Structures are given as structure tokens and as C-alpha cells.
Amino acid sequence: MSSVNKNTSPVWLMLIISLPTQNATLRMRIWRTLKGMGCAALRDGAYLLPENTEHKGAFPNLAVEIIKAGGNAHVLTVDCRDRQSEDFKTLFDRSAEYASLKDGIVKFRTSLKDIEHAAVGRLIKGLRRDFNAIAKVDFFPGEAKIQAEVALTDAEVEAAALVVITPDEQHIGRVAITQLDPAAYQGRLWATRRNPWIDRLASAWLIQRFIDSDAKFLWLEKPEDCPDNAVGFDFGGAAFSHVGNHVTFETLMLSFGLGSDTGLMRLAGLVHFLDVGGIPVKEASGLETILSGAKRKCADDDSLLAEAMITFDYLYAAYQEIK
Numbered sequence: 001m002s003s004v005n006k007n008t009s010p011v012w013l014m015l016i017i018s019l020p021t022q023n024a025t026l027r028m029r030i031w032r033t034l035k036g037m038g039c040a041a042l043r044d045g046a047y048l049l050p051e052n053t054e055h056k057g058a059f060p061n062l063a064v065e066i067i068k069a070g071g072n073a074h075v076l077t078v079d080c081r082d083r084q085s086e087d088f089k090t091l092f093d094r095s096a097e098y099a100s101l102k103d104g105i106v107k108f109r110t111s112l113k114d115i116e117h118a119a120v121g122r123l124i125k126g127l128r129r130d131f132n133a134i135a136k137v138d139f140f141p142g143e144a145k146i147q148a149e150v151a152l153t154d155a156e157v158e159a160a161a162l163v164v165i166t167p168d169e170q171h172i173g174r175v176a177i178t179q180l181d182p183a184a185y186q187g188r189l190w191a192t193r194r195n196p197w198i199d200r201l202a203s204a205w206l207i208q209r210f211i212d213s214d215a216k217f218l219w220l221e222k223p224e225d226c227p228d229n230a231v232g233f234d235f236g237g238a239a240f241s242h243v244g245n246h247v248t249f250e251t252l253m254l255s256f257g258l259g260s261d262t263g264l265m266r267l268a269g270l271v272h273f274l275d276v277g278g279i280p281v282k283e284a285s286g287l288e289t290i291l292s293g294a295k296r297k298c299a300d301d302d303s304l305l306a307e308a309m310i311t312f313d314y315l316y317a318a319y320q321e322i323k
Helices: 024-037 053-068 082-090 095-110 117-136 143-163 198-211 248-255 262-276 284-297 301-321
Strands: 012-018 040-043 046-050 072-078 169-172 175-178 189-193 216-220 230-232
Touching: 012 053, 024 053, 046 053, 053 072, 095 117, 095 143, 095 262, 117 143, 143 262, 175 248, 189 198, 198 248, 198 262, 198 284, 198 301, 216 301, 248 262, 262 284, 262 301, 284 301
Parallel strands: 189 216, 189 230
Antiparallel strands: 012 046, 012 072, 040 046, 169 175
């Protein structure tokens, strides 16, 4: 995949074609070629790609083939205004494809223990092949690609661990997250920065619902105020915070072996998107609105967390039901 420099306004290539109606084989071959190249269709017969070395050769070659077969083809170079370029870029947004792939990765990870070992390698290679196909035509890669690739890397390591080695660690790229025993974290004081928002609220919910049901929370004015006996989360130097591309909620999930829970996996995607961006989640704006209302209503961080706990309970219940 040849990506385009995000810091410059790209030059575009446009292919305008008219195919002979009687040659169905040619029409299908051209359609498949254009789809494989990742072209955006502006209208019937007008296709767009950002200019790069590969595309500069591909469009003219395709035009020659079409003309030889009795059709018409023209290749144009388009240098447009910044606003129009931004509109063109949206035609190449691969977020939906990455989201669909990530759904497949979640299903694979949550059912991994039930899959026959002989099929694990084939399935994980298929997911990697699907990712590579999307990445090949992702000319403006961003957070969605990173998020999908990290999820896939985690799945690959989990699959290898299940088949080959004892899974005492889960890896994020080159970073390892060691599995911890929840028994060592019972009845603890958990500390994070005051004025919590999505990641901190969701992490506090996860801690109390799945890790330490007797947890107490301390809201810090600044990270340096964290007491020695407290377990810090979601700030620099904390015991649990962002690792690699994972937000704190995801780090806690992996640290305490919760990565196979379907409801939590889906909730993690929602928290990740609202905290750092990436693959869009349809419930995101609704959750943000509800928590914004709760924040305006609540007098302090403890009462805000109490409201958020109910909201995350409902979301988790709903995500468990989704097939």
C-alpha cells in the first residue's frame, strides 16, 4: 500500500471511461480491477485515486486496455482546492471495513478456546489476509487502522499462546502486559485524576464490577498526590494506564484476563473511540451525551461515577446480547 502524505494536499488522478456494452467479460474485469485498486466512484464511469507512483502507471495502462477493446478512456490529473481535497479524502475512509474486521477479530478471540487447534492457524491467517487487503487500499491511514492492527496482533499472540505456549502474557506489538491475580487487588484504594471522563469512568466501573468489588476511589488534584498505598490508573507513571495503542480500560482488561468477555470487548471499542479516536461506534454520541448530562447534574466526582456505573451496566448488558 502506498499511502499519501497527510501534511500536503494530494494531487488526484481521474479515470473517465465508457465501456462497450456487448463485452460483459471486459466490463467485469475492469470493475474488479478498479475495486482492487481502491478507486472511489464519483459517478458511473468516473473513478478517482490519489496520485502516487503506482497509480500513475495503472490508470494509463487500464485506459489503453479499454481503448483497444473498443471503449473510451481518459486519464486526468486534478489539482483542486484544499476543501475539495478533504471531501475527496472522505471517499477513501476505510473505517467501516476496519470495524467489520475488528468484529471478526472479537468473535475469534472470544471463541478461541472452542476452536479446534488445527483450524486456529487457518482462521488467524485469514484475518491477517483481510487486514492486509484493507490496508493496501487505505491511502490515508489513521487511528482506525492502528486499532484494528493492534487487535489483530493481540489475537495472533493469543492464538499462538493457546496452541504453542502457556499464555501467561498477552502482547501489544512489542509491549507485554503480564497477567495479574485479582486476589492481590481486593479492598484496595484506587486513585486517578479528578474530573474523570470516558476512560477513567469506564475503568473505575470495570475495577468495581470485575476486579475489586470493594474498591474505593480517590480523585487526585495532580498525579504526584497519589498515596503510596493506592493503585493508580490513567495517568503517567500509574500502575495501569495507556500501553501501546490501548487505553487504560483495555490495559486493565488484559492485565486481569478479561479479554475473552464479548460484552467487555465491545465496550472497550466504544471507550477507545471516545478517548483516542479510531473505529467509529454507533453508540458513541449517545454515551457522550448521557455522561455530559450526568456531569452537569452531579456535584462531585463520586456522584458522577455513581451515575456512570448505571450507564455502563446497561451498555454491558446490551453488548452481551448482541450476536
